[in-house]
Amino acid sequence: MKMNKVLxxxxxxxxxxxxxxxxxxxxxxxxxxxxxxxxxxxNLSFRGGKPLQLVEAIAAASGTRPNVLIPPELAxxxxxxxxxxxxxxxxxxxxxxxxxxxxxxxxxxxxxSGSQMVYVLSRGTEMRQSRVFYVGHxxxxxxxxxxxxxxxxxxxxxxxxxKAELKYHQDTQLxxxxxxxxxxxxxxxxxxxxxxxxxxxGGDIKPAQTESKxxxxxxxx
Numbered sequence: 001m002k003m004n005k006v007l008x009x010x011x012x013x014x015x016x017x018x019x020x021x022x023x024x025x026x027x028x029x030x031x032x033x034x035x036x037x038x039x040x041x042x043n044l045s046f047r048g049g050k051p052l053q054l055v056e057a058i059a060a061a062s063g064t065r066p067n068v069l070i071p072p073e074l075a076x077x078x079x080x081x082x083x084x085x086x087x088x089x090x091x092x093x094x095x096x097x098x099x100x101x102x103x104x105x106x107x108x109x110x111x112x113s114g115s116q117m118v119y120v121l122s123r124g125t126e127m128r129q130s131r132v133f134y135v136g137h138x139x140x141x142x143x144x145x146x147x148x149x150x151x152x153x154x155x156x157x158x159x160x161x162x163k164a165e166l167k168y169h170q171d172t173q174l175x176x177x178x179x180x181x182x183x184x185x186x187x188x189x190x191x192x193x194x195x196x197x198x199x200x201x202g203g204d205i206k207p208a209q210t211e212s213k214x215x216x217x218x219x220x221x
Contacts, residue, residue, distance in 0.1 A: 039088040039089070039090060040062055040063070040064065040088060040089075041086045041087060041088050042058075042061045042062040042063075042086075042087065042088070043061060043084065043085050043086065043087075044057060044058065044061045044082065044083070044084040044087060044092060045057075045061070045082075045083055045084075046079070046081055046082045046083075047081050048078065048079060048080055048081035048082075049078070049079060050075065050076060050077070050078070050079070051068075051070050051074065051075065051077065051079060051121055052070060052075065053079075054079050055068050055070075058089060058092060062088075062089065066089045066117075066119060067116075067117065067118040067119065068118070068119045068120070068121065069109075069118065069119070069120045069121065070121045071121065071122070074104065074121050074122075074123070076156075077104065078157070079096070080099075089117075089119075090108070090117070093106035093108075093119050094106070100124070101124075103123070103124050103180065103182060104121065104122070104123060104124055105121075105122060105123075105124050106119045106120070106121055106122075107119070107120045107121075107122050108120075128164075128178055128179055128180055129178070129179075129180075129181065129184070130176065130177065130178045131176075131177050131184045131187075132174050132175070132176055132177075133174065133175045133177065133187070133188070133191055134173060134174055134175075135147055135168075135173060135174070135175045135191065136173035137195070137198065138191070138194050138195065138198070139173065140198065141197060141198055142194060142197075144168050144175075147175065147190075147191070147194065148166050148168070148175075150190050150194065151166065151177075151186075151187050151190050151191075152164075152166070154186050154187075154189075154190050155179075155183055155186065155187075164177070164178070164179035164180070164183045165177070165178040165179065175191075
């Protein structure tokens with residue numbers, strides 16, 4: 001009788017140990033599941049403004065201030081107005097980076113997720129190119145400094161002043177520019193507008209005037 005009880009207890013303990021071992025083995029084989037980042041969704045209504053103003057609007061809408069780094073040279077760029085529904089911080093910054101087409105971008109930094117993520121505003125890697133503009137005709141009314149100041153002011157308004165270079169070649173009256181395609185296109189627009197100031201018609205060549213001669217009068221004999 002005692003032997004039966006001991007045998008039953010031994011078998012019960014063996015089964016229990018096998019079950020524990022099986023459970024531990026299954027846990028080891030099961031792939032680890034990464035935690036889903038806490039990406040709080042919110043509605044964003046932004047009237048447009050500087051990067052820091054966008055950060056303040058996101059903080060007010062989401063209830064959490066995102067971690068951002070904004071370099072001084074990009075602190076005054078203009079961000080367009082936006083009305084977004086059911087978005088998160090990552091979606092807002094990624095969408096802006098796509099809209100800017102590489103000229104400026106929000107770069108995610110750090111190994112964290114959600115509130116631990118850091119977003120760095122930086123210049124993109126857009127290729128620069130050179131272009132030459134003849135400005136000799138504009139020098140009849142403007143100084144070189146006036147022309148270059150107008151161009152740089154346009155770049156600054158669009159947040160595109162950095163990495164652009166201008167050089168005037170006095171002997172040929174050529175203005176040499178080195179920058180992105182957007183910068184060069186806006187420079188061409190500025191020069192076209194300045195050309196309109198030369199004459200009301202927008203050119204520096206006046207139409208030729210012909211002198212009218214009195215018609216000959218034949219006398220009747």
